[in-house]
Amino acid sequence: MTMLHLDNVTAGYGAVQALKGVTIEVHPGEIVTLIGANGAGKSTLLMTLCGDPRARSGRISFEGRDITQMPTHEIMQLGLAQAPEGRRIFPRMTVRENLLIGAQVAGHDPGPELERVFAIFPRLHERQAQRGGTLSGGEQQMLAIGRALMSRPRLLLLDEPSLGLAPLIVRMIFDTIRRLNAEEGLTVLLVEQNANQALRLAHRGYVLVTGQITMAGTGAELLARPEVREAYLGGH
Amino acid sequence: MRGLDPQAALKDMLLAGLVALGLFAPLVGLRTDVAPTGALFIRTRWTDVAIIVGLVMAGRLAMHIFLARREARAAMADLSKPGRFATQAAWLARILGPVLLGVALLLPAIPGVGRYELDLGILVLTYIMLGWGLNIVVGLAGLLDLGYVAFYAVGAYSYALLAQYFGFSFWLCLPLAGILSAFWGILLGFPVLRLRGDYLAIVTLAFGEIIRIVLLNWVSLTGGSNGISGIPRPSFFGLPFSMEGGPGTFAGFFGIEPSPVHRVIFLYYLILALAMLTNWVSVRLRRQPLGRAWEAMREDEIACRSLGINIRNTKLSAFMIGAMFGGFAGAFFATRQGFISPESFTFIESAIILAIVVLGGLGSQIGVAIAAIVMIGGFELFRDLEEWRMLVFGAAMVLIMVWRPRGLVGSRQPTVVLRERRRIGSEHVAEGRG
Numbered sequence: 307m308t309m310l311h312l313d314n315v316t317a318g319y320g321a322v323q324a325l326k327g328v329t330i331e332v333h334p335g336e337i338v339t340l341i342g343a344n345g346a347g348k349s350t351l352l353m354t355l356c357g358d359p360r361a362r363s364g365r366i367s368f369e370g371r372d373i374t375q376m377p378t379h380e381i382m383q384l385g386l387a388q389a390p391e392g393r394r395i396f397p398r399m400t401v402r403e404n405l406l407i408g409a410q411v412a413g414h415d416p417g418p419e420l421e422r423v424f425a426i427f428p429r430l431h432e433r434q435a436q437r438g439g440t441l442s443g444g445e446q447q448m449l450a451i452g453r454a455l456m457s458r459p460r461l462l463l464l465d466e467p468s469l470g471l472a473p474l475i476v477r478m479i480f481d482t483i484r485r486l487n488a489e490e491g492l493t494v495l496l497v498e499q500n501a502n503q504a505l506r507l508a509h510r511g512y513v514l515v516t517g518q519i520t521m522a523g524t525g526a527e528l529l530a531r532p533e534v535r536e537a538y539l540g541g542h
Numbered sequence: 543m544r545g546l547d548p549q550a551a552l553k554d555m556l557l558a559g560l561v562a563l564g565l566f567a568p569l570v571g572l573r574t575d576v577a578p579t580g581a582l583f584i585r586t587r588w589t590d591v592a593i594i595v596g597l598v599m600a601g602r603l604a605m606h607i608f609l610a611r612r613e614a615r616a617a618m619a620d621l622s623k624p625g626r627f628a629t630q631a632a633w634l635a636r637i638l639g640p641v642l643l644g645v646a647l648l649l650p651a652i653p654g655v656g657r658y659e660l661d662l663g664i665l666v667l668t669y670i671m672l673g674w675g676l677n678i679v680v681g682l683a684g685l686l687d688l689g690y691v692a693f694y695a696v697g698a699y700s701y702a703l704l705a706q707y708f709g710f711s712f713w714l715c716l717p718l719a720g721i722l723s724a725f726w727g728i729l730l731g732f733p734v735l736r737l738r739g740d741y742l743a744i745v746t747l748a749f750g751e752i753i754r755i756v757l758l759n760w761v762s763l764t765g766g767s768n769g770i771s772g773i774p775r776p777s778f779f780g781l782p783f784s785m786e787g788g789p790g791t792f793a794g795f796f797g798i799e800p801s802p803v804h805r806v807i808f809l810y811y812l813i814l815a816l817a818m819l820t821n822w823v824s825v826r827l828r829r830q831p832l833g834r835a836w837e838a839m840r841e842d843e844i845a846c847r848s849l850g851i852n853i854r855n856t857k858l859s860a861f862m863i864g865a866m867f868g869g870f871a872g873a874f875f876a877t878r879q880g881f882i883s884p885e886s887f888t889f890i891e892s893a894i895i896l897a898i899v900v901l902g903g904l905g906s907q908i909g910v911a912i913a914a915i916v917m918i919g920g921f922e923l924f925r926d927l928e929e930w931r932m933l934v935f936g937a938a939m940v941l942i943m944v945w946r947p948r949g950l951v952g953s954r955q956p957t958v959v960l961r962e963r964r965r966i967g968s969e970h971v972a973e974g975r976g
């Protein structure tokens with residue numbers, strides 16, 4: 307059974323058509339990555355499946371349920387969570403408050419989830435009384451991921467978690483994603499510019515070019531394709 | 543960063559006071575004078591000594607605050623960082639809040655406080671309450687509302703009309719006024735759900751004016767510009783305040799001499815209780831998921847949406863609860879004045895309330911209270927200057943905004959405090975920026 311299914315989805319903003327009939331599938335327990343150049347529509351795809359902007363045509367289903375027209379806050383209650391592009395943490399609120407807001411949608415006692423996120427990112431535990439805006443970039447990314455994990459999602463949507471981070475931090479974050487996937491069976495849909503690392507991490511990948519999927523395959527397959535190497539890996 | 547340690551500062555202040563007392567008691571307190579008879583005698587001047595000691599202590603405290611601030615500022619060279627005044631604000635909230643509340647509770651009993659002072663106190667408390675109510679909308683939820691006075695008007699007219707047409711008592715009308723205002727808050731909320739910033743400000747401004755103009759022109763119901771007079775005054779839970787002092791009245795029931803001050807004192811405590819209710823609800827809500835969602839929405843609406851927060855309900859609830867407190871204050875205003883007209887609900891009222899919230903530091907409870915005291919008290923103080931006081935007021939606003947761009951208490955207090963109060967050093971804060 308597929309966990310997430312986008313079937314010929316189009317979406318856009320005003321006159322801009324950002325997705326031109328995208329079909330992708332994510333199976334439970336997978337890490338799937340979506341790579342593509344700037345402006346290809348990767349973020350739009352993640353946002354569209356959360357209902358904002360709404361798909362203009364096509365069908366989106368999550369765990370067998372049609373969510374194409376569902377209100378955003380109801381979609382987020384179904385067991386998916388997003389760490390959006392640019393982190394978007396709440397700068398004047400403390401780390402702990404940021405995390406608590408992540409748990410609000412689930413409606414359960416946030417205590418155990420807080421413990422779990424602090425175990426995954428001990429840095430956040432140290433900084434829990436600090437304001438989000440004063441965290442370093444890497445810490446902010448940990449906070450954004452931790453905040454998404456607070457609702458205990460089955461599907462985690464990550465939009466460019468490596469953006470603007472030092473290689474060491476990127477590796478640490480990717481390791482965390484791999485561990486969450488291996489140990490807890492968390493399904494991940496990862497949007498990345500950092501194609502090399504993303505394809506190494508993911509089980510499968512899609513290449514998005516100006517709103518259309520042009521290639522699909524396992525991470526290793528895509529890494530071996532000359533077109534991919536040419537366009538996204540600097541031709542090495 | 544080492545902020546102000548209130549205990550050490552207080553101890554040091556007392557010590558300075560003792561030293562000053564030791565020095566000035568003989569130097570200033572005792573003075574030899576020549577009596578008319580030609581003999582020398584010792585004149586005591588203990589009041590002067592007390593004043594000097596008081597000044598020394600105040601100066602010492604001011605010095606501590608100043609030094610702590612300078613130190614904090616030096617430690618955090620990055621001025622864009624929030625929490626620059628965090629320690630100071632925490633200190634203010636911890637000491638000043640209870641002190642202000644104590645003074646407010648005892649005000650009618652303080653010698654020298656008469657009718658005039660109580661009336662001023664009632665006025666200030668009304669604005670504190672309105673400030674706290676608007677603070678929910680502007681300070682917490684981050685929705686710039688320029689028409690808050692509309693809800694104040696709805697509350698006032700609700701009470702006046704319900705009392706006039708149906709003879710409802712104040713205690714019945716108070717909740718009704720709140721409910722009606724809350725309803726109007728939701729009504730305003732719906733059309734502005736998708737608006738942000740300037741657009742929201744313009745629409746709320748228009749809303750405030752629409753309400754006022756309707757009140758002005760619906761003469762058959764509201765009496766238009768003549769307003770509504772003869773609004774029933776409040777009773778002490780059924781016992782009216784009356785100068786006759788019969789058995790069924792407040793004075794008669796408690797067996798005391800009837801006096802017009804009783805009602806003023808009662809009104810004073812009534813508005814104090816209403817204001818404290820507003821404060822209590824705001825503070826409580828901030829710790830609840832709803833209040834947290836308000837603040838998160840203020841910080842980043844898109845992030846909220848990606849976390850599954852229902853933006854529509856969050857916004858509507860902020861408008862609704864903010865409006866409800868405006869309505870309570872309005873009902874109080876009507877019963878205190880006994881007369882209302884649309885003139886009391888012009889845009890300038892909205893502007894003053896908003897100024898109180900902004901000067902108070904957007905989101906700070908104690909900041910709003912201080913700003914209201916300073917502004918409304920200041921208006922009163924400069925009453926003789928007539929129109930010039932607007933100029934003084936404007937200049938003061940500019941000065942405050944230059945001196946404290948984040949408002950008087952410009953720092954948000956975290957709502958979840960750790961059991962071990964660990965302070966994070968600036969050396970950690972500065973570390974590893976991406």
Ligand SMILES: Nc1ncnc2c1ncn2[C@@H]1O[C@H](COP(=O)(O)OP(=O)(O)OP(=O)(O)O)[C@@H](O)[C@H]1O
Nearest residue numbers: 319322324342343344345346347348349350351499
């Ligand atoms: N809010 C918006 N309003 C109008 N156009 C938008 C909006 N957001 C994105 N777009 C447009 O939609 C297209 C896809 O943008 P999107 O953000 O999805 O790209 P992306 O693949 O995530 O790029 P990047 O890697 O730079 O983040 C772009 O042409 C962009 O200009």
Ligand SMILES: [Mg+2]
Nearest residue numbers: 348349350391
């Ligand atoms: Mg993007």
